[in-house]
Amino acid sequence: MIGAGFFYDELRRRGVDFFTGVPDSLLKDFCAYISANAPPLAHVTAANEGAALALASGYHLAANKTALVYMQNSGIGNAVNPLLSLCDKDVYRIPALLLIGWRGESGVHDEPQHITQGRLTLPLLETLEVPCLVMKGEEAALSAELDEAFSALKRRGVPFALVARKGTFSPYKGAAPADGLNSMISKTLVMSREEAVEEIILSSPDDFFFCTTGMASRELYELREKHGLGRERDFLTVGSMGHASSLALGAASARPDALITCIDGDGAVLMHMGSLAIAGTRKPRGFRHIVLNNGAHDSVGGQLTAAFNIDLAGVARACGYEQTFCVNKREELRFALGAARNGPIFIEARVKKGSRQDLGRPKSSPVENKTAFMKLLCGM
Numbered sequence: 001m002i003g004a005g006f007f008y009d010e011l012r013r014r015g016v017d018f019f020t021g022v023p024d025s026l027l028k029d030f031c032a033y034i035s036a037n038a039p040p041l042a043h044v045t046a047a048n049e050g051a052a053l054a055l056a057s058g059y060h061l062a063a064n065k066t067a068l069v070y071m072q073n074s075g076i077g078n079a080v081n082p083l084l085s086l087c088d089k090d091v092y093r094i095p096a097l098l099l100i101g102w103r104g105e106s107g108v109h110d111e112p113q114h115i116t117q118g119r120l121t122l123p124l125l126e127t128l129e130v131p132c133l134v135m136k137g138e139e140a141a142l143s144a145e146l147d148e149a150f151s152a153l154k155r156r157g158v159p160f161a162l163v164a165r166k167g168t169f170s171p172y173k174g175a176a177p178a179d180g181l182n183s184m185i186s187k188t189l190v191m192s193r194e195e196a197v198e199e200i201i202l203s204s205p206d207d208f209f210f211c212t213t214g215m216a217s218r219e220l221y222e223l224r225e226k227h228g229l230g231r232e233r234d235f236l237t238v239g240s241m242g243h244a245s246s247l248a249l250g251a252a253s254a255r256p257d258a259l260i261t262c263i264d265g266d267g268a269v270l271m272h273m274g275s276l277a278i279a280g281t282r283k284p285r286g287f288r289h290i291v292l293n294n295g296a297h298d299s300v301g302g303q304l305t306a307a308f309n310i311d312l313a314g315v316a317r318a319c320g321y322e323q324t325f326c327v328n329k330r331e332e333l334r335f336a337l338g339a340a341r342n343g344p345i346f347i348e349a350r351v352k353k354g355s356r357q358d359l360g361r362p363k364s365s366p367v368e369n370k371t372a373f374m375k376l377l378c379g380m
Helices: 004-013 025-037 049-063 073-085 112-127 139-156 181-188 193-203 215-226 244-254 266-271 274-282 312-318 330-337 366-378
Strands: 019-021 043-045 068-072 097-101 132-134 160-164 208-211 234-236 260-265 287-293 323-327 345-350
Touching: 004 025, 004 139, 019 049, 025 068, 025 097, 049 068, 049 073, 068 073, 073 097, 073 112, 097 139, 112 132, 112 160, 132 139, 139 160, 193 215, 193 260, 193 287, 193 330, 208 215, 208 244, 208 366, 215 234, 215 260, 234 366, 244 260, 244 274, 244 287, 260 266, 266 287, 274 287, 274 312, 287 312, 312 323, 312 345, 323 330, 330 345
Parallel strands: 019 043, 019 068, 068 097, 097 160, 132 160, 208 234, 208 260, 260 287, 287 345, 323 345
Antiparallel strands: none
16 A cells, blocks of 8 residues: 555655645545645645646646646546546646546445446546556555656646555544634534434425435435335435435426425535526425535545535525525524425535444445335326
């Protein structure tokens, strides 16, 4: 394995002094290291992977240096546009070093949403004409790998990808950086995400739920079992981060008579924030959008988001949501959930980071989940 500090020092030795991206569980130790050790202006956790590549490109234009952009391989989709229309050799020819976590690698057990992405990661990079190498995950091999990458960057002037397998980076045990406002807000929070999800489903027995990827969907699945409730009202969005609210809006457009609730996360809503404007202007009366905001990418390492630094409810209000709430306690959430249903409604529920250590995963397949959900919703 490669020590996160060793990798960081090798990059700095080659002139890389700006880091940006979207966190990934396979890269969490490196992300933790740069969060703790890079100067504040040298590291930006981006809203999405395409934005990260644009940030790196802007840095290159102003500093004439190559930046590092980290992402999970699922994020390649968000990066396709700037890869082909900004950094491409026939457009602006802008270099960037990509560090891509290889979820769903063939022969390595992973969740369903990563299987096809994993199988197509290397062919997709080839199609995009992004040269790449799969890292060996050995410090002894790293210098030669980086020499190859930087030689290609200098020669071609376009992005080069380092693909990191599971276990490439050794655990980083360093102290987390001081997080200012996030730290202050976190200390005041008393409601867990699981408690919020429980309050939502118990207060809304007739709703159909679209739940964002990550821990919230796993908690929703287990809470249904805990309370002896059927799961056919829940669509668990195991992939497609940031798109749960658009899924819910599409369903609300098809079934204006149904009560549709999106359970979202702060990292997810930031990733495709323009969706708030579409929901706010479409004004589906039965639509409710609930963001469980813990100020972190909790499912992939707990890296901070910008969500505690902005007024999410105010943004939703400005986008046209009819009613907006920001709550911190379970009783406040219960009140907001009981408010008159004249959608679209937006609720920001601020919750604590973390989840149960014994939290399981859905036992049904995504297709089984979809089939049961559609049978009930379409058959109403």
